[in-house]
Amino acid sequence: MSITDAESEVPAWRLLLEYVRPHRWTLLAGALLALATGATGLVLPLVARGLIDDLSHDRPIGRALLGMAALVVTNAAVGALGSYVLRRTAESVVLGARRALSSYLLRLRIPAVDRSEPGDLMARITSDTTLLREVTTDSLVGLGTGGLTLVATVVMMGLVDVVLLGVTLGVILCAGTVLGVIVPRINRASKQAQDAVGVMGASLERILGALRTVKASGAEHREEATIHAAAEESWRQSVRAAKWSAAAGNTAGLAMQIAFITVLAVGGARVATGSIDVGTLVAFLLYVFYLMSPIQQVVGAITQYQTGAAALARIQEALRLPAEPAALPAPLPTPGAEPAALAFDDVRFRYADDLPYVHHGVTFAVPARGMTAFVGPSGAGKTTVFSLIERFYDPEAGVVTVDGLDLAQWDLPQLRSAIGYVEQDAPVLSGSLRDNLLLGNPEADDADLTRVLKTTRLDGLIARLPRGLDTLVGHRGTKLSGGERQRVAIARALLRRPRLLLLDEATSQLDAVNEAALRDTVADVARTTTVLVVAHRLSTVTMADRIVVMDAGRVRAVGTHRELVAADPLYAELAATQFLATAG
Numbered sequence: 001m002s003i004t005d006a007e008s009e010v011p012a013w014r015l016l017l018e019y020v021r022p023h024r025w026t027l028l029a030g031a032l033l034a035l036a037t038g039a040t041g042l043v044l045p046l047v048a049r050g051l052i053d054d055l056s057h058d059r060p061i062g063r064a065l066l067g068m069a070a071l072v073v074t075n076a077a078v079g080a081l082g083s084y085v086l087r088r089t090a091e092s093v094v095l096g097a098r099r100a101l102s103s104y105l106l107r108l109r110i111p112a113v114d115r116s117e118p119g120d121l122m123a124r125i126t127s128d129t130t131l132l133r134e135v136t137t138d139s140l141v142g143l144g145t146g147g148l149t150l151v152a153t154v155v156m157m158g159l160v161d162v163v164l165l166g167v168t169l170g171v172i173l174c175a176g177t178v179l180g181v182i183v184p185r186i187n188r189a190s191k192q193a194q195d196a197v198g199v200m201g202a203s204l205e206r207i208l209g210a211l212r213t214v215k216a217s218g219a220e221h222r223e224e225a226t227i228h229a230a231a232e233e234s235w236r237q238s239v240r241a242a243k244w245s246a247a248a249g250n251t252a253g254l255a256m257q258i259a260f261i262t263v264l265a266v267g268g269a270r271v272a273t274g275s276i277d278v279g280t281l282v283a284f285l286l287y288v289f290y291l292m293s294p295i296q297q298v299v300g301a302i303t304q305y306q307t308g309a310a311a312l313a314r315i316q317e318a319l320r321l322p323a324e325p326a327a328l329p330a331p332l333p334t335p336g337a338e339p340a341a342l343a344f345d346d347v348r349f350r351y352a353d354d355l356p357y358v359h360h361g362v363t364f365a366v367p368a369r370g371m372t373a374f375v376g377p378s379g380a381g382k383t384t385v386f387s388l389i390e391r392f393y394d395p396e397a398g399v400v401t402v403d404g405l406d407l408a409q410w411d412l413p414q415l416r417s418a419i420g421y422v423e424q425d426a427p428v429l430s431g432s433l434r435d436n437l438l439l440g441n442p443e444a445d446d447a448d449l450t451r452v453l454k455t456t457r458l459d460g461l462i463a464r465l466p467r468g469l470d471t472l473v474g475h476r477g478t479k480l481s482g483g484e485r486q487r488v489a490i491a492r493a494l495l496r497r498p499r500l501l502l503l504d505e506a507t508s509q510l511d512a513v514n515e516a517a518l519r520d521t522v523a524d525v526a527r528t529t530t531v532l533v534v535a536h537r538l539s540t541v542t543m544a545d546r547i548v549v550m551d552a553g554r555v556r557a558v559g560t561h562r563e564l565v566a567a568d569p570l571y572a573e574l575a576a577t578q579f580l581a582t583a584g
């Protein structure tokens with residue numbers, strides 16, 4: 001299932017109102033200022049009529065001119081202030097949406113992350129939220145102020161001459177019918193354009209995240225074609241949306257021109273018959289001219305809303321992905337905290353309903369303290385054991401307990417704060433070495449840091465680097481060697497003083513000297529902490545207090561190295577071949 005399959009129930013405008021609600025008063029202030037701008041503009045034709053009247057009756061025009069100048073200046077000043085307030089509010093709405101969405105994405109459940117593309121999620125936070133800016137100012141405010149100005153102008157026109165108003169409204173009605181056909185097309189094209197931006201983000205993330213592999217595989221040209229295809233699709237759909245938006249804008253413009261000409265013709269005839277005077281016709285024409293702006297504002301609001309609604313729909317899709325409950329971070333275990341005990345009881349698990357079971361009733365128990373090694377052929381389900389302990393996934397049947405308490409009963413931050421997890425590919429984040437080490441425990445003091453650097457033998461590396469702990473490690477730690485990355489990941493986990501250390505051993509990242517040193521460190525840690533290791537080296541296995549042998553999603557034997565070599569043929573074979581081969 002992809003992210004776009006998530007159903008959306010709440011209409012886009014309600015989500016928009018939710019983002020706007022915290023800023024409703026500033027938005028209202030901006031809208032009122034915009035209205036005031038419109039109102040001052042509305043008085044202008046009346047002043048103009050007075051001016052023409054004064055001129056035709058040879059009256060002095062000084063006061064009328066002064067009044068007009070004052071109105072124009074006030075109009076500009078209030079307009080500028082209103083526009084600033086509205087833009088600022090729109091930026092705040094974008095900020096609110098970005099904060100809400102990024103917080104939500106950090107809480108996504110791992111299965112939801114498994115079936116999403118990070119690049120597409122990124123596009124939703126960056127590109128889609130940006131579109132809310134225009135929706136807030138142009139759409140919400142445009143519809144409000146433009147609509148009100150429109151109504152006020154129509155009322156004023158009615159007061160000036162009802163017949164000419166009827167003519168104007170007839171033209172506008174025809175234009176409205178045409179717009180009703182165009183607007184849904186803008187929505188569809190905008191959604192497809194934004195989806196294509198998401199696809200482009202996903203392709204970019206895929207390629208830039210593995211640029212070395214792409215280059216080494218000579219796949220630049222093929223990957224280039226994929227990105228270009230997504231960019232072109234976005235272009236195609238944006239151009240479609242632009243075409244319909246232009247058609248909508250021009251329909252409104254054309255309607256106004258037709259209205260102007262029709263009013264001039266009908267109005268001229270009425271002046272000729274003496275039904276109205278010239279001043280009335282000029283005032284009405286000025287109103288027709290003045291009507292153009294609110295009509296364009298309302299049409300702009302409607303077309304802009306279509307783009308925003310498409311972006312809102314994409315934001316909403318992301319917000320519908322399953323997430324963990326929001327919770328405050330839990331404190332890390334205090335020094336000397338009791339190590340954790342762990343048990344799996346008949347655990348059945350698969351990664352998705354349409355995938356085969358990975359665990360077919362896994363059962364084992366690990367007492368507090370000591371080291372337990374998990375061994376077994378590739379794909380046996382060893383790493384999955386760790387993923388279930390961290391509650392990245394929940395078992396379909398059976399129970400996992402930590403300290404005798406079902407994981408489902410644990411407060412999630414508290415559970416994770418008790419655990420230190422070193423993943424198999426030892427991920428290192430872009431930033432400095434210090435950032436990486438302190439990621440799991442930002443409060444660790446210099447003494448802790450020095451001690452852990454020494455036990456993981458990173459002290460030599462830090463001493464060699466001119467910028468020491470402040471050295472930047474590059475995207476995913478590409479400036480470090482594989483073994484260094486692994487030691488950084490172990491040091492990071494140890495700094496958390498975990499009650500349960502999960503170590504997913506990489507097969508051949510460490511040299512013999514470092515491996516021996518780390519073995520001693522892990523043995524040392526296992527005296528005070530419960531250590532679980534997915535083991536690929538014989539040297540790790542032989543020092544374990546107990547070994548759990550897994551095969552095809554089942555535990556086939558538990559014992560010490562000596563017991564298992566004699567009792568379990570699979571283990572004996574693994575020990576004789578795979579482990580020895582990678583023991584260094």
Ligand SMILES: Nc1ncnc2c1ncn2[C@@H]1O[C@H](COP(=O)(O)OP(=O)(O)OP(=O)(O)O)[C@@H](O)[C@H]1O
Pocket residue numbers: 114351352355358376377378379380381382383384385424534
């Ligand atoms: N996120 C996932 N989504 C779907 N299937 C997965 C996922 N992670 C692992 N699997 C599948 O689950 C099975 C068990 O994987 P797991 O990583 O637990 O094996 P392992 O015993 O640790 O293997 P290795 O020794 O090679 O690391 C594999 O067949 C793997 O393809």
